[in-house]
Amino acid sequence: MASMDRTGVSGRLRSGDLLHAGLAVVLLLGVWGVSGLEVSTGKVSSIEAMNGSTVLIPCTYSSCIGIKDLFFNWHYNDNGTMLKLCEGEIPMEGVEPRGVSVYHERIEFVGSSKGNNISFLLWNITFEDQGEYICFARNPKEKNRNHTAIFTLIVVDQLKDPDSSLTVVIVSVLGGVIGLAIFLMVVKGLVVNFLLDGGEKNKDCLVNSGNDNTENGLSGAKADNKGTPKA
Ligand SMILES: *[C@@H]1O[C@H](CO)[C@@H](O)[C@H](O)[C@H]1NC(C)=O
Ligand SMILES: *[C@@H]1O[C@H](CO)[C@@H](O)[C@H](O)[C@H]1NC(C)=O
Ligand SMILES: *[C@@H]1O[C@H](CO)[C@@H](O)[C@H](O)[C@H]1NC(C)=O
Ligand SMILES: *[C@@H]1O[C@H](CO)[C@@H](O)[C@H](O)[C@H]1NC(C)=O
Numbered sequence: 001m002a003s004m005d006r007t008g009v010s011g012r013l014r015s016g017d018l019l020h021a022g023l024a025v026v027l028l029l030g031v032w033g034v035s036g037l038e039v040s041t042g043k044v045s046s047i048e049a050m051n052g053s054t055v056l057i058p059c060t061y062s063s064c065i066g067i068k069d070l071f072f073n074w075h076y077n078d079n080g081t082m083l084k085l086c087e088g089e090i091p092m093e094g095v096e097p098r099g100v101s102v103y104h105e106r107i108e109f110v111g112s113s114k115g116n117n118i119s120f121l122l123w124n125i126t127f128e129d130q131g132e133y134i135c136f137a138r139n140p141k142e143k144n145r146n147h148t149a150i151f152t153l154i155v156v157d158q159l160k161d162p163d164s165s166l167t168v169v170i171v172s173v174l175g176g177v178i179g180l181a182i183f184l185m186v187v188k189g190l191v192v193n194f195l196l197d198g199g200e201k202n203k204d205c206l207v208n209s210g211n212d213n214t215e216n217g218l219s220g221a222k223a224d225n226k227g228t229p230k231a
């Protein structure tokens with residue numbers, strides 16, 4: 001009995017060890033999979049904007065292992081040539097970016113430690129600003145692995161499509177309202193005509209005198225006059 005107990009206990013220990021080893025492997029894989037730093041330009045990584053407007057080119061970073069002297073920069077892909085737009089460093093979490101240099105006259109860096117934000121504003125955009133903006137970050141804590149995310153800017157002359165479709169909607173709604181108004185007026189005219197006719201017929205039946213004939217003729221003409229311009 002004692003020997004059986006012992007084997008039972010050691011069996012349980014062994015399965016427990018296996019469980020621990022399994023957990024450790026899963027945890028390691030998890031950490032490996034998340035891989036520290038991530039940069040993102042958001043769920044919709046492109047924007048369509050009118051020339052002359054000012055746009056936010058967004059980028060955020062996140063790190064599960066924490067950051068230390070995170071280096072970041074922005075490049076513009078100018079037909080294959082990478083133009084550096086700005087760069088800076090974030091000493092650690094919750095500390096504002098420092099040593100930020102901007103190499104473009106219409107760029108205003110608006111990043112902050114709040115929201116791990118390394119976005120910038122591009123003022124008064126022109127058609128030449130169209131293209132890919134590359135957000136780059138490197139965290140020395142994880143052997144200087146490079147991380148990038150791309151944001152695409154599309155510059156349009158006017159936001160044509162929604163504008164014209166809105167016009168179509170307005171025109172058709174207006175058309176519908178005017179049509180309904182005309183229809184109601186015609187119906188009203190017909191109903192009034194019908195009531196007047198009925199009234200006169202009743203009068204005819206009741207009074208039955210010579211004067212009523214002229215009245216009937218006049219009111220009939222009036223009704224005709226009313227009816228014709230609306231038809
Ligand atoms: C946008 O570009 C068009 C054509 O180049 C120009 O006529 C227009 O003035 C520009 N709009 C703005 C707001 O700069
Ligand atoms: C780069 O721009 C030139 C003209 O400015 C154009 O001819 C060429 O095709 C472009 N190259 C790429 C890779 O888009
Ligand atoms: C953007 O354009 C406005 C008006 O044209 C001008 O006042 C402003 O200084 C421009 N901003 C930049 C950053 O170029
Ligand atoms: C980043 O900061 C700018 C300026 O405060 C703000 O407009 C933008 O929404 C922020 N982006 C994110 C993703 O938090």
Ligand SMILES: *[C@@H]1O[C@H](CO)[C@@H](O)[C@H](O)[C@H]1NC(C)=O
Nearest residue numbers: 136137138143144145146147
């Ligand atoms: C990261 O990018 C830099 C250029 O910014 C390059 O020199 C370096 O080799 C890259 N490192 C890796 C691991 O890709």
